[in-house]
Amino acid sequence: MPGTMTVVIPTFKERDNIAEMAAALRSMYPDFYIVFMDDCSGDGSAELIRGLGDPKTKFVERDPDDRGLSASIFQGIEECGTDYFAVMDCDFQHPVEIIGRMYGQLENGSDLCIGMRTDRFALGFVRWAGSWAFSIFANLYLFCKGRRTSRDPMSGLFAGKCSIYAPVIREHSGSMERRGWKALLDLLKFGPRGVKITHEGYKFQKRARGESHISPRVVYYTFRQCGVLGRGFARVYAFVKGIKDV
Ligand SMILES: Nc1nc2c(ncn2[C@@H]2O[C@H](COP(=O)(O)OP(=O)(O)OP(=O)(O)O)[C@@H](O)[C@H]2O)c(=O)[nH]1
Numbered sequence: 415m416p417g418t419m420t421v422v423i424p425t426f427k428e429r430d431n432i433a434e435m436a437a438a439l440r441s442m443y444p445d446f447y448i449v450f451m452d453d454c455s456g457d458g459s460a461e462l463i464r465g466l467g468d469p470k471t472k473f474v475e476r477d478p479d480d481r482g483l484s485a486s487i488f489q490g491i492e493e494c495g496t497d498y499f500a501v502m503d504c505d506f507q508h509p510v511e512i513i514g515r516m517y518g519q520l521e522n523g524s525d526l527c528i529g530m531r532t533d534r535f536a537l538g539f540v541r542w543a544g545s546w547a548f549s550i551f552a553n554l555y556l557f558c559k560g561r562r563t564s565r566d567p568m569s570g571l572f573a574g575k576c577s578i579y580a581p582v583i584r585e586h587s588g589s590m591e592r593r594g595w596k597a598l599l600d601l602l603k604f605g606p607r608g609v610k611i612t613h614e615g616y617k618f619q620k621r622a623r624g625e626s627h628i629s630p631r632v633v634y635y636t637f638r639q640c641g642v643l644g645r646g647f648a649r650v651y652a653f654v655k656g657i658k659d660v
């Protein structure tokens with residue numbers, strides 16, 4: 415896949431959103447590649463996408479032994495083969511228009527462009543507070559490690575240069591939290607320090623259709639990404655919530 419951008423979309427049981435997402439991206443970005451990285455949904459999403467007959471839109475059924483939201487994203491970035499990648503959710507919480515703005519930033523010399531949520535409070539107090547606290551904790555960890563921080567290190571919307579981040583994933587895959595949800599945090603943690611990072615603000619929407627897959631495990635895996643202290647918190651959290659590490 416030469417040139418331009420691949421939009422990498424991790425999916426799990428997104429049948430109600432997936433065809434509309436493919437259509438929205440295609441009408442706005444005729445030249446971009448789209449790849450849905452699916453974790454054994456078995457809900458008919460594959461047939462919907464293959465039925466479109468669009469040679470630039472792929473549906474990848476992932477290895478059931480390597481399941482995980484971050485693992486799906488890492489595989490998508492490693493395999494896409496275009497100059498740039500963008501990662502976004504399939505439930506329309508991320509506005510499709512922002513992909514073009516992030517592409518513009520990469521074309522203007524940015525190495526990593528992070529979608530920054532400007533209205534996290536819209537998701538309710540508990541998730542706002544959790545996201546805020548995790549962002550501070552993660553940035554402190556990145557800072558202490560001498561890594562680049564971000565105004566939204568918990569974001570699931572970001573774009574970057576494959577030539578920089580595909581090798582980072584290849585080299586550090588074994589140390590990354592592949593079953594976790596915060597792929598960006600691992601890219602900041604293991605990525606080079608001297609890169610140009612930019613941010614694009616956006617309003618976080620409510621999920622369009624279908625059900626959220628968020629669970630206490632997200633908190634557990636995110637803690638595990640934040641060093642010795644984070645892993646300690648993860649153990650306590652897992653004990654309190656009765657989470658067994660599988
Ligand atoms: N490949 C893969 N994708 C997943 C997995 N879990 C969730 N996803 C996808 O990741 C994206 C984000 O998941 P959501 O369930 O929307 O989680 P969220 O946006 O953090 O939470 P909400 O705000 O409640 O929607 C969606 O496109 C999901 O389909 C998984 O285990 N594997």
Ligand SMILES: [Mg+2]
Binds near residue numbers: 505
């Ligand atoms: Mg969502």
